[in-house]
Amino acid sequence: MKKFKFFTNFDHEEQWLNEMARQGYVLTGKSLSYEFAQVQPENANFRMDYRTFKSRQDFEDYKALFEDSGWTHIAGTRSSGSQYFKQTGAEGSEDIFSDVDSKAARYKRISDMWLSLACCFIPLFAVLISTDAIDVTAFLKPQLLYYTPGLWDMSGGQFWRAFLFETPFAFFRGFTWMMIPVMILVYSLFAYKAKKQYEKTQQGR
Template identity: 45%
Template sequence: MRRFKYFWNFTDEEQWLNEMARDGKHFMYRSFGYRFEKGEPKDTTYKTDYRMFKKKADFDDYEMLFEDSGWQRLPCPRRNGHQYFKRVRDDASDDIFSDQTSKAARYKRLSELFYNQFIMFLPILVVFIFTNNNLNALNLMNPIDWYLTPELWERTGSAFWRAFLFETPFALLRGLTFYLVLFCFLFYGYYYWKAKKQYEKESKIF
């Protein structure tokens, strides 16, 4: 069973996974959505972290540390940064973090990811707006200008429809690509700000 949801707040994500387990839907892994396995309702505790690893040895040490503490890492792709743990021993601690500082640090790492993505889309957006070879800011709101076939709108009958239908996929690619880039730019910028604020908030909690 697959569920599609987006979380930037780790606490909200953990609470949702725990509620799903109490409803008999047990989290297995995350890859293009959340994958669940149906079973008996159970009070299961899930915890999340965000951490990237350049070396496999560092990742193995990280995983072993939690296993020794009674937390099982779920088999999610390690390279995407999102790490998920399930409490598997009754004597395990209530949280995977030993202090508030390390718990807050995951938001710092997440904000850095969003910031890098935000910066990556900035030059692409500038190119779309200011390069003469692309759509400029004045015609982006006019889909007619996305079509480049000479005298297309003066044609009639089958000649018009053949040219119109042939070029429409390319016209949509020209026009909508800008909006996709703009959306990604704003999306990553917004969540960079949210994650940064959450880090600052949790860093002050002692």
């Protein structure tokens, strides 16, 4: 079974995965969506870390350490960041972190990732502005975005058909650039939320 869901909080994500296991759906993979296998309901213990690795060797070493300490690596790649672990047996520690600082540090790492992603789009946005590629008049005179000859002289059904047909194209023409500031904003918001969670976890609240 596949499920789409988005989390900005690792603790909530872990709780959700454990809850899914209690209902008989155990995580088997994660790409864009979560992949679950149907099993006997179980009290699983899923834990998450956030790390990317410079080399394949580093990644192997990391996974080996967790396997040695009783955690099965379920999902995550060298560059995916999110790493999903499931406690193998009953022995060993309950968590993959034994102090507050390291438990909080994963939020710092994901916050930095969101922030650098947001920053990537800033120069692109600056270029679009400085080359006048962004036409702000489209806000004031959206009719200029319609290219159908004689559109505004048509009437009745003919007008509406032509108008509605072209509207998606006109929208695309005029407002695609807005994706960039929106993305900068959304990524910055994720970075901010992760940073807040980092501080909160560090204070042990």
